[in-house]
Amino acid sequence: MAKPMEQYTWRDLTVGNVVDELGNSTEYHTGDWKSQRPQWNQEKCIRCGVCWNFCPDNAIEKRAGEFIVTGKDGKKVKYDHYFVADLEYCKGCGICAHECVTGCIEMIEEVD
């Protein structure tokens, strides 16, 4: 959208309120809705990508970054990526935490 919603008059609207520009849903920051946000324990995360797959809003990003963690057997494991929520769009639904295989995602209260 060319300007914030509050600045549109009724005359500015397209006929039938058609949205004629592509992909402008990204301008809608659904992250404002959340009361909780997911937090990953990168030591416990096995990078399986289940959270990334299940997120209904594509709000989980796979980011590059080197992590060396200690596995259950005491051996060091090296990862080249990690998962994190894009808080601009994450609604805080908690599906990632619910689906997480290792229980490494914790939903924590949003505080002002």
Add this chain to the structure above:
Amino acid sequence: MTKRIGMEVSLMVSEAVKLANVDVVAAYPITPQTHIVEHLSELVADGELDAEYICVESEHSAMSACAGSSAAGARTYTATASQGLQLMSEVLYAVAPMRLPVVMTVANRTVAAPLTIWNDHSDIMANRDCGWIMIFVENGQEDYDQTICAFKIAEDRRVLLPVIVNMDGFILSHVIEPFVPIDQKTVDGFLPPYDPIYTMHPDEPITMGAFSMPEMFTETKKAHDVALRESKAVIKEVWEEWGKLTGRQYTAVEEYKTDDADTVFVTIGSFSELGMEVVDIMREKGLKVGLVKIRLFRPFPTDDILSILTKFKNVLVIDRFLPLGGVCGPLAEEIKAALYAVENSPVIVDFVCGLSGRDVPPEEFFGMYETAVDAIKKGAVEQFYLWGVRE
């Protein structure tokens, strides 16, 4: 000009839809609309009308299919009645603000219960504020004419709104009436192909019927309301053009023998045809009575109502729907609201009658007239009279 022939009014409507060369008909049969869609289905099956006839499983699907085809740029038609219109209701409220110029005939029928198949206006009045243009016809010829005009009105880029043409079920739909047909060439010259602003097409993706936030919703309603109100000028223009073409003139509100009248009946739908006969009989008996016929119900012709009805002492409104628990009938409600701020406005007496096809012959109008005159004299006019009910 071709000569007058006789035809069932429902079939006249189908023939008009054929002349409008529609691309898609999506309909579910319901009494008393059935003959319209049956005949359209025959026309398509026989190759006389090159259109897609979509057999749907319900009226909700019928109107949804109409929304889709109209959004794709197809000239789209459907017809329904009664419970069928109620089942469509949700989608009616989507089609109008999406500015999809679907044309629909409603063969007005009572909404159950008790289950009944006959005519009154309970179906359309339950949906009167869904944002469609609404026209009421008084006879078969008008139904035929208005069906063709409806496409031109709906598809005009200054309008782009769906249109409902209301015809009284059975009273019109199942009656054989004389009418003057029009030829295809004349209709083709009158009605250009539909040229939509937006269409659903994979090459140029857009979103129709999107979500709206409270910050924007009021503005969307204002835009729709303005479009609906301003459509009146285009409707007038289209009717004038049709008048030049056929010699048959239509206006939003029409007067009959009102020049020296002190009392007028206000009618809508087929009562308008009957009303002329009533006025003729009453005039023979020396009563200064006239008739005001409302043809356009949405947008409501408030300005015409104000300029016309303020000329008379008494206004007797004939409603064909009982709004349970309400102030009065829907037609009287609009008229009373319009005249509220007018000084020395006429006395308005509302009669609710003809429910579920109960016959209202001309002599009943004498009874209504006497009841109104008596009540006005006594200064005890009730909000409405449920006419003919056995106490």
